Amino acid sequence: MAGRVHPRQLAFALPHAESLTRDNFLEGPANAAGLSLIDAWPEWPSRTMWLAGPEGAGKSHLAAIWAEEAGARSTTAHALSAANVPAALATGALVVEDFKPGAFDERALFHLLNLAREEQAYVLITARTAPSSIEIELRDLRSRLRAIPVVSLLEPDDQLFRALIVKYCADRQLAVDEAVVSYLATRIERSHAAARGAVELLDREGLRLGRPVTRALAVELLRKP
Template structure:
């Protein structure tokens, strides 16, 4: 009988010390940790989806107790403008914006908000390559209490979606599947399970 998986994995740490620092994010992390010695009360953390902006934003908020506008480009403009005014007026200890889009692509309609955004210093994070993704993937498994082999890492990075959010979801799925079947989480298990899931997806949809 298959076991019912219980989510007993340890809660992943979210502070600066648990963040994997690489050449793609080192400058941004250093700038964030330099608070309160920032060049301006408001800073923007810019980078592709899945590069750890939310993780770093929460770490900075815990450090500074300032305002965090995660995915600031999706915020309602008057609310964002009001929060930026609080930071500029010294009513809060600082403000961090995050986005995966340059400010020029936000489509900001309020002229004063657009002006303030354009004057906000930017910290840039670049996308990840394999040398960066491998330790991230290993850490995602370690957060669930698993040590994985190099061939499983290589298989996942070669054949699966490499965005970190997708990798996190995949790690959870594979971990729960292995627990349910009381199986070791190997490359063979992952390949067999994912092939079976793909087959189920292909044949479970409507037939045209």
């Protein structure tokens, strides 16, 4: 008699909501400068500010907090065009997210900065690097960008890193104990992206295997070859 074939459990990639409120922001030395900038508004050193930091460092979270406070609209650098600049600045405040080399219209950005200055609007630009490291063809735009004050976010210290792991688990409604958090904190790269990726892996594989997320599962999945 042939053995029974058990159906494989499927792991569905469901979206996981991440709260971007002020109360839900995890504070630490790595992001203190960014949080101080947001809390200082509208007393900024310049009406246009640049928030730089590695992937997952909290740039979007801080931008969302400021947008709520300032009534700012949000767009991405890639989506910005000369035609939509006036509408983007309609509320007098704008977040321009995810500024990447080669992935934006230089003339549209130059138009934005000029119009923002003319209308005394506030602009917060987020990117992984400072503008001085980005190649710009338009000389006037290059000069304008490099004059923007930069506030930098850093990779997390140990305390913040552990708190991030707990938060990413909570965002996915994963119940984990201290053993899991401690194992992850000492086995993966200390970065926001690595913490998010490890928790995503544990969640996905735990669901697929029908197993709770424990230290034993973490050891199996993260053991180096």
